[in-house]
Amino acid sequence: MTEHVVKLPDIGEGVAEAELVEWHVKTGDLVREDTILAAVMTDKATVEIPSPVEGEVLWLGAEVGDMVPVGSELVRLKTVGDHSAVAAPPKREPKPPAAAAPESRAPSGEPAAQPPSRREDTPPRPAAAAATERPARAASSRQLLRNAPRPEGEKPLASPAVRLRAREAGLDLRQIPGTGPAGRITHEDLDAFLAHGPAPARAPGLQTKTFVEDVKVVGLRRRIAEKMSLAKSRIPHITYVEEIDVTALEELRTTLNQQKRESRPKLTFLPFLMRAMVRAIAEQPNVNALYDDEAGVLHQHAGVHIGIATQTPAGLTVPVVKHTEALDIWGCATELNRLAQAARAGSAAREELTGSTITITSLGAMGGVVSTPIINHPEVAIVGVNKIMVRPVWDGSSFVPRRMMNLSSSFDHRVVDGWDAAVFVQRIKSLLETPALIFMDE
Structure with a gap:
């Protein structure tokens, strides 16, 4: 396992620095070779920076709107040998059906302690409910297609890691609003969707809006x-x-x-x-x-x-x-x-x-x-x-x-x-x- 550093390349015309105008990845994302990592701008030309290797994003070296000198570190990637570990996420061992698994008990006769859930603040759920949650959520997403936050047919933008997590959770990314650059769906968007569920159908009539969106002026x-x-x-x-x-x-x-x-x-x-x-x-x-x-x-x-x-x-x-x-x-x-x-x-x-x-x-x-x-x-x-x-x-x-x-x-x-x-x-x-x-x- 090694670390690969991606630097801002010399993009010609005597340019000494470029403005970072968009990130296409975030820390923790898995990327393949030639995956676009970021976009930078010089004068009025925009240049996309691809990944030279497969790996996991460990660190991002600038924020959108920063001026990045040529040759400075832009991204650090964790790579594994021939990168086969990144090419395909590890498969999960299938779990036996909840109904067929006998209840395990400790020697004292008390039920065995359950392993901790992924989130400490989430109470454990019955195994049968967990087994049926994904298809139910997927069916709900299909029923709410007409209320999708983006036009039908428009492909949602998301990193491979976000897509994998959504697929495992049985979520339809078309139903999830994205708050990242260009509407990209982030891990935080998945968390919000899982916590609150799909947005209810818009009620007729006038509604009060109180949110304020801060848009950084860049590029x-x-x-x-x-x-x-x-x-x-x-x-x-x-x-x-x-x-x-x-x-x-x-x-x-x-x-x-x-x-x-x-x-x-x-x-x-x-x-x-x-x-x-x-x-x-x-x-x-x-x-x-x-x-x-x-x-x-x-x-x-x-x-x-x-x-x-x-x-x-x-x-x-x-x-x-x-x-x-x-x-x-x-x-x-x-x-x-x-x-x-x-x-x-x-x-x-x-x-x-x-x-x-x-x-x-x-x-x-x-x-x-x-x-x-x-x-x-x-x-x-x-x-x-x-x-x-x-x-x-x-x-x-x-x-x-x-x-x-x-x-x-x-x-x-x-x-x-x-x-x-x-x-x-x-x-x-x-x-x-x-x-x-x-x-x-x-």
Whole structure:
């Protein structure tokens, strides 16, 4: 029997430390080779740490949210020779049926002392009741399937040791709420379920709720919080909102999608906005810049690198379409789709998530009427897209239905005056309302 230490490996890109964002095991769990032990995050990439051997978890070297240096001890595992003792839990000897076993008595004629139960505070139970407890509990679990704490068909998350204990107790893990990371079922959850039984069916009507759940802010969510706090505390924002008639643009977009080649992606509104921003930036280069407020230097970029705020299962990320000035409308759409898919899948490279000089934020149909977007520090401008709605518009003689949309754009007021912000947005407005101008040569 030996002890194996799993250290945080060198995960490349010159990273000296990583944040522990999730444990997949706990002390006492039995793990096989390649079982995922933990997940760590560097910048915006999440890396899973597998177990190199089979063994029992003896010790965990950090808590969720801690910064772990590369090479430091992460997990200690107890291994046994060829690990056969861990590959399969030892089988229990079957017990004879309670009814067939004669009652054992001490020489004095008194009943022999019973072995201590697993929990000292649990009174001994008759053997017949213990023999029938498991099937009864399993039947109860099947009857309560419709009241399960997770959707039917969703596989409950639990370590091998928890699954083994539940199986021996005749419990259906689908009926047990999990309090661990990502809803993982822990030994404490089993204890609570065994002590109190399944939750009763929810009674109709309103109920008082008094519990408070403490959720530690870690990983990508913590990075987002830090960056938003930095941007809001250091950048004096000015937000400018303008209404845009996109009726002609939507008609053009529909026509282009109907006539597009198979190799081309479907056009959304964003590629048109990206091309309009490139044209407007050529006239207002000060909005396509990074402001080093400590050095007092504004870095105006010739290349237009547009960050696209993208919602992912892990949180908000900003993949970057590099050199948009060199892409046509179809090129913008192709690169936009590729980066958005990579960001949502968590496979975007580090260089694809950095280097933006100006950002677009859009919630599509959820975009609301107006918003006040926060600038992506150290940029100086962000363009927010609100949802398109059909509104009655006065054309001089009558009200006509038009497809209208607001742009809500924020600027760093230290380096962008209100007049310059208005000129920039009005230029975008003119291009989007007369979309043929987007395709004209510079």
